[in-house]
Amino acid sequence: MNAYVASLVRLRSLVWKEAIQIVNDPSSILIAFVLPVLLLFLFGFAVSLDNTKVRIGVVLTERTPESESLLRTFQGSKYFDVQVDTDRRAMEKELVAGRVRAVIVVAPDFSRNLVRNGGAPGIQVIADGSEPNTANFVQSYVRAAIGIWSQQRGLETAFDAPGSIDVEGRVWFNSSLESKNYLVPGSIAIVLTMIGTLLTALVVAREWERGTMEALMATPVRIHELVLGKLIPYFCLGFGSMVFCTLVAVLIFRVPLRGSLLTLSLVASAFLVGALGIGLLVSTLTRSQFVAGQIAVLLGFLPAFQLSGFLFEISSMPLPIQWLTYLFPARYFVQALQTTFLAGDVPRLLWINVLIMIGFAVLFFVLNARVTKKRLN
């Protein structure tokens, strides 16, 4: 019993020491509260996959009622920011410079061919392939705009609009189709990775680098107390940051939170413990701040950013990389986060993800215990 109490006392002083260090170090406040705001802000405003205005250039060599009305259709569309020119070469230069994303060339004899028997009125769309996503988008929207124009013209000239199958689209969970609604929750994964993996790796690597880790080990403190003494303060810091991010997401960015707070806490805790485990492991293995920083970015931040499905669709990646995503907890966390925020508590999906994340956490701590023991021998 006494040994148990003594252990708790030691743990308490370790946690206290670490907490003082956190509060005194401006960089941990920076990473736990300033960086999250910056990230949420960036993913809420700066990163947007909702193409709203694409700059296009329209080349009209002759102005006829038909070509003018086609031009008005483009100008009236909320998806285009239209520049008009009569010179094709000038527009092509703009395309090379990247000032327009596509050039639409209306053939000189367009209007004549539109009414002439057997005529083929031509429109050429040249998209800037160096931005593949925008190019795809421009092409399909130009097609749609021309389709609408043809249909309207058909009505005006008393032709029946062609009968066709209607596709009725409904979007669940995010009916306004705003990318911020899933990017902002996803960015919480990045914030927690930064605190759990990067900050912890740097802090502990510094102790190894300065030799204060060995000094601590020479005291009566046990290894598990040492690990817990690091873990508890940074867990609290990460959890506090998560709560803060959630408040910002819901109150400022108006992201719906449809799941329960309990679910969110559970999901975030499971991930955070694993992230801390990686951070500890990296620092114990490298013992140098520069190397630990590089590895933590490589194993923590980059997967959270690139391999988690948060910004880039996992199922579109090559198969070997899809397998690789299963090896990083971020994948499960992002899915769980987006579901909790937008879809609500979906028990089966969330349980599977939480269990896998806990599995990772256990694995990292077992590895960490082994490596630390070896390091001391």
Added chain:
Amino acid sequence: MNWIRIRALVVKETLAVLRDPRNRIALIMPPLLQLFLFAFVVTLEVKNIRLAVLNDDYGQSSIELVQRLIGSKNFETIRFVNSPAALRQAIDQQQVIAGLHIPADFSRRVSSGNAPVVQVVLDGRKSNSAQIVQAYIGSVVDQLSLDQMPSPASMARNPVQIATTNWFNPNLDYLWFTVPSLIVLITLQMSTNVTSMTIAREREMGTFDQLLVSPLRPTEIMIGKTLPAFVIALVQATLYIIVAIVVFRIPFRGSLPLLYASLIVFITSVVGIGLSISAIAATQQQALLGVFTFLMPALLMSGYASPIENMPAWLQPFTYINPLRYMMIIVKGVFLKDMPALEVWNNTWPMALIAVGTLAIATLLFRRRVA
């Protein structure tokens, strides 16, 4: 200014960075891994779509529609469900990204030409991909419309012929976009990382004071500290350019000297930022985190993660102070578009201005630290 003293410092700095074998690995491995791994990751294409189909019809047209979806290369798996609840569950659990519901009277309406409708339910947790999936389904349905519901109107009129081409990247290969961008990104990371750590490391170890009592002047210390990082970044950029051309087979159509000239201006501007961070930071940890705080907005507001024109209008002017914004245009321009010198220059002089600004700030901060 004494170049012999500067040279001595440059040699010492280079050795300090390259001496530690772990440092050497940390300088080479992560960037290469990034290049090879993330080149394939960054894609906003949607492939291998998993779709659930709830078919209440079983008429000829609905079977035709499903057959065509299976035949389309974009759809990987089509899951048949037999109730709206099962459809809902498949989307909830993210087993599929979209569900197609074909109502019972679909085939009848198709054959009678009476406004047939299909419903598509999309997972808004991935709204960008969902929209693309909807467009794919739409184009399959449109084709079916044309084939099964010939309309007299569309036959009578001359339909508009739309010819689409993609310049610079005819097949819209995503790698052609990602790999040149990654060259710049990794060069940025490396140059800021290395410069920001140099002074912070000395300060943390207490050797910075020794440097100050040496005959070296503050400006000489600054130059000596920056040059190695500059050279390392340029050597790495060269390595990635070679990998991009030889391994990834990205076409290089423009002028190499133009690319290098703009890269040098670019590296100068970010090295200034790295130095400023290093001058403020008291420890390596603060330096690294400071770099990170700079890199995230720089990356996300460069037009790489998403186009600048998608950003709200009030935010767009801020991208003009981001050197990465200009370099991203140049690198893709030189690689893919054979960008003329004038256009490269139009994007280089803003970076030169930024470089003057960041270096001035770095000198100021550094002088204050030393004084």
